Amino acid sequence: MFLDVLSMVVHCAADHDDAYKGALAATCLNLLGSAEWGEVLGNRTNSGYRLESILEFSLKRLASSEAALEVLNGLVAFARTKECSYSDRDAIKDAISPFLRHIPRRALDAIYVPGEEAHYHQMSPVIGRPYSDRKETALSVVPVDVLIDWCNTSPSDRYVFAARSCKLFDTRSRASEEHANIDSVDDSELVISEAALAVLANAPDKKTVIECYLMRFTPSGWSGSLAEILKKRIPLLDALNLGNAEELKPLLATARASLERRIAAEELREDEEERERTGSFE
Structure with a gap:
């Protein structure tokens, strides 16, 4: 009241x-x-x-x-x-x-x-929650330049916090719009946000930042095939290779391999579930 x-x-x-x-x-x-x-x-x-x-x-x-x-x-x-x-x-x-x-x-x-x-x-x-897929944390409204300047006060720990909590996704058609609601957009339309790219570019420990992002690639909830959703997100890893930087290539290769293993495991699980459903009707 x-x-x-x-x-x-x-x-x-x-x-x-x-x-x-x-x-x-x-x-x-x-x-x-x-x-x-x-x-x-x-x-x-x-x-x-x-x-x-x-x-x-x-x-x-x-x-x-x-x-x-x-x-x-x-x-x-x-x-x-x-x-x-x-x-x-x-x-x-x-x-x-x-x-x-x-x-x-x-x-x-x-x-x-x-x-x-x-x-x-x-x-x-x-x-x-920082690992909640498209549901961004409150930090999504912080201007990118302010976030980077704040992180630079104590780079070793603040960039990790930023990687876990900054705005991770935008969409191809609405990347320039503030506070865009991207919940209904297909995964193929997702792009890495300006804030996430800036955090990676400036962070001293890029391996940890990429690991944080990779954890956030997996939805906290979904409908349909998780394997198909994750397949559509593999191209997002390419956006993290800032200027084709040599130091990032092995990190992103490891991240891609990890995501591909997760996809393969999900495909096996989904196939098994489909066989069980099909078998139950025979």
Whole structure:
């Protein structure tokens, strides 16, 4: 109810002047800064959408304010608690996006915690699952130049985080469009995103980056033949060979061989399942 009322007030602010909108933005941030997130989100399906719209309105006007940072830190802290449900995490992923658009460096600093275990237990709950095929994490909205500059502060660990979490796929026809929904696009239309290519080009450990991408090539859910889906993704490996770089050729050859083995195993599994289905009707 709290988010419903607040989002309605924000929606109606279009009829008011800039002074009113600025004061309303400050009020929104102050209210959210003291929010009990478990109660505010309440496992409601529209919480993320409403919270994102409120924060987008507020951060356009007061992105660098202390109140904005207090809301950001509060959301991140709540996402890492046991009280935060899976639906709450979906809402928080939506809510983090305006921060990553308007104050990306500060948001990345608030989200990031070094260490392998930290990635899964402290960062994924905030930005979303990193290995979820086309379902990008909240980092998909971070400008590429900002992401690379942020990674260069500590290249050895931040580029690995970026490889696991950056926008991985675009489409041939919509690669230049922001926030494009690519869920319904055929796999043959997928291309490697500008962000993913930039991360690979600048990362000191390109082997680990390619391994991260390869893990993300496999869908988390699919219909039809997984082997056929993966076959359509093999050409994407060619895009990772930046300028036909010699250092990448053995890495990509190994990645291709790994993907081809996975395809062969899936074809065997699918054939076996088909024989079992056919046999059951005889």
